[in-house]
Amino acid sequence: MTDAVIRVPAEVRDRLAVIAESRGTSIRSLVQEFAETSMTEEERRERAERTRAYLAEHFGVEVTDEESAAMGRRLREAFAQPRGDEAA
Numbered sequence: 001m002t003d004a005v006i007r008v009p010a011e012v013r014d015r016l017a018v019i020a021e022s023r024g025t026s027i028r029s030l031v032q033e034f035a036e037t038s039m040t041e042e043e044r045r046e047r048a049e050r051t052r053a054y055l056a057e058h059f060g061v062e063v064t065d066e067e068s069a070a071m072g073r074r075l076r077e078a079f080a081q082p083r084g085d086e087a088a
Contacts, residue, residue, distance in 0.1 A: 006031070013027070016030060016031070048068065052068075
């Protein structure tokens, strides 16, 4: 494995250091985890299609593009809301 240097502003580096420390890991491991677990737009589309096919085959549920988009909006809104314990 060859290492690479990624340049980010100091405030981003500092934020990554705080996050890594709070998780008991290194910035290197944090960035590696992000790269391994984040999906590209194409990967998300493929997963959505597999999910739709599974729902149709196993549960007889046909999810339309409109339903999928509406659920996506609701999820984004839900995740954008502060949790009850963070509102104080």
